[in-house]
Structures are given as structure tokens and as C-alpha cells.
Amino acid sequence: MSNLTSEISSTMQTPITHIIFDMDGLLIDTENFYTEVQEIILARFGKTFDWSLKPKMMGKKALEAAKVFVEETGIGDSLTPEQFIVEREEMLRDMFPACKLMPGVSRLINHLRANGIPICVATGSHRRHFELKTQKHGEIFSLMHHVVLGDDPEVKQGKPSPDIFLAAAKRFEDGPVNPQKVLVFEDAPAGVTAAKSAGMSVVMVPDPRLDRSYHASADQVLSSLLDFNPSDWSLPPFEVVAK
Numbered sequence: 001m002s003n004l005t006s007e008i009s010s011t012m013q014t015p016i017t018h019i020i021f022d023m024d025g026l027l028i029d030t031e032n033f034y035t036e037v038q039e040i041i042l043a044r045f046g047k048t049f050d051w052s053l054k055p056k057m058m059g060k061k062a063l064e065a066a067k068v069f070v071e072e073t074g075i076g077d078s079l080t081p082e083q084f085i086v087e088r089e090e091m092l093r094d095m096f097p098a099c100k101l102m103p104g105v106s107r108l109i110n111h112l113r114a115n116g117i118p119i120c121v122a123t124g125s126h127r128r129h130f131e132l133k134t135q136k137h138g139e140i141f142s143l144m145h146h147v148v149l150g151d152d153p154e155v156k157q158g159k160p161s162p163d164i165f166l167a168a169a170k171r172f173e174d175g176p177v178n179p180q181k182v183l184v185f186e187d188a189p190a191g192v193t194a195a196k197s198a199g200m201s202v203v204m205v206p207d208p209r210l211d212r213s214y215h216a217s218a219d220q221v222l223s224s225l226l227d228f229n230p231s232d233w234s235l236p237p238f239e240v241v242a243k
């Protein structure tokens with residue numbers, strides 16, 4: 001995989017004080033499960049699921065993504081968005097509990113906590129999926145100050161609307177936090193748009209299969225959280241391990 005590490009594209013006016021993490025595809029590898037299940041469903045209709053459709057779905061609330069899926073694949077006469085969700089659900093609920101943390105998550109979260117940087121999660125996932133996905137990752141998620149879910153009453157519209165990030169910025173202990181002081185980590189184009197619309201800075205960690213044209217609105221693009229350098233954002237540096 002080529003290294004994507006890019007220079008920060010905007011000049012920071014205000015130092016970053018708070019961090020918001022996306023979840024699916026950023027903290028945990030669940031986006032691959034969605035892809036796998038959608039491939040299986042489309043195969044039934046003699047069609048293939050590919051990476052031109054994936055970016056239009058990822059990061060969005062379930063029903064919004066389902067509508068895109070049936071419309072764009074032209075299977076709307078045979079499967080409604082609601083039926084698609086039911087069919088997908090049966091497979092996903094068995095897969096989610098086995099999800100893994102993405103590379104670099106543990107090191108980064110523990111580092112930010114150890115340095116007193118307030119952190120939280122803003123995910124399009126609803127409560128039931130969140131519980132399944134985090135079953136084995138309680139330790140990491142317990143380090144988050146709060147979690148805002150896609151079915152939260154304050155999240156009127158899912159990503160790419162800024163609702164979820166603005167709600168997340170309000171709920172920090174010392175909130176509401178000025179969006180200019182917030183750094184968001186995202187993998188999805190809809191999430192990057194949502195964070196930029198909220199007035200926040202964004203580090204994008206995209207799947208390598210995502211077309212590079214989607215990278216343009218992020219402030220920094222990385223191949224992996226392992227490549228994140230806190231000093232780029234005037235955050236406390238990782239400790240150098242003595243040899």
C-alpha cells in the first residue's frame with residue numbers, strides 16, 4: 001500500500017484541544033463486514049458491489065445507506081431499503097462481535113488519555129449495533145468521555161450533515177467546544193464533509209480502495225493511524241522509546 005501521509009492543507013488558526021473519533025472503518029474494521037454482506041446480497045441479483053458505490057453509503061445512517069444501495073444498484077423493484085436492512089442485519093449481527101481494532105488505535109487513544117486530551121466517538125451506528133461492535137473492546141471505549149450514536153435524538157440528520165459532530169462537541173465536560181479547536185478522525189467521505197461543515201479539522205484515514213478524489217476535502221490524509229504524528233497538530237508527541 002502506498003503511503004498517503006500528506007502535509008496539513010490548512011493553516012491552523014486555533015490549537016486543537018479536543019478530539020472526536022469516527023468508529024466504523026476508523027477505530028474498528030467493521031466496514032469490511034458491510035462490504036462483504038452487500039456483495040453477497042447483490043450476487044443474488046447477478047450484480048457486483050464495488051468501490052464506486054461504497055463511498056456513497058459508508059458513514060451514513062442505516063436507512064439512508066440502504067436507500068442509496070437499492071437505488072444505485074437498480075434492484076428497487078425486488079428489494080425495498082427496509083427489506084435490505086432486514087436481510088443485511090441477519091448476517092451482520094453474527095459478524096460484528098468479532099471485529100478488530102484498526103492498527104494504531106490502542107496506542108493513539110492511550111496516548112491522548114495519558115496526556116489529558118478529551119476524546120469522544122461520533123458514529124452513524126445505532127445503539128444495538130454499537131453494543132455488538134464494542135463487545136470485545138470495552139477497555140478502549142471506556143476511555144472515551146462520551147459516545148454520540150446515529151439514533152441520538154439530537155442527531156436529526158446523519159453524516160454528511162454536521163449534526164453529530166456538533167452534538168459531540170457540546171457534550172465534553174467543558175463544552176460546548178469551539179469547532180475550530182476540534183480535530184476529527186474519519187474514514188468516510190460523508191464523515192469528512194460532516195466534520196468540515198461543522199467547522200472542524202479532519203484527518204482522513206481512508207480505505208486504500210477509496211478513489212483519491214475523495215481525499216481532497218480532508219486537512220490531512222493518512223494510510224493508517226500508525227502514521228499519525230501528534231506534533232503535526234501541536235498535540236503532545238508520542239514518547240520516544242529508549243533503545
Ligand SMILES: O=P(O)(O)OC[C@H](O)CO
Pocket residue numbers: 022023024025034057058059060061122123124125126188191
Ligand atoms: O463510520 P461510522 O462509525 O459513522 O458508522 C457508520 C455506519 O454504521 C457504517 O458505515
Ligand SMILES: [Mg+2]
Pocket residue numbers: 022023024025026058059186187188191
Ligand atoms: Mg466510518
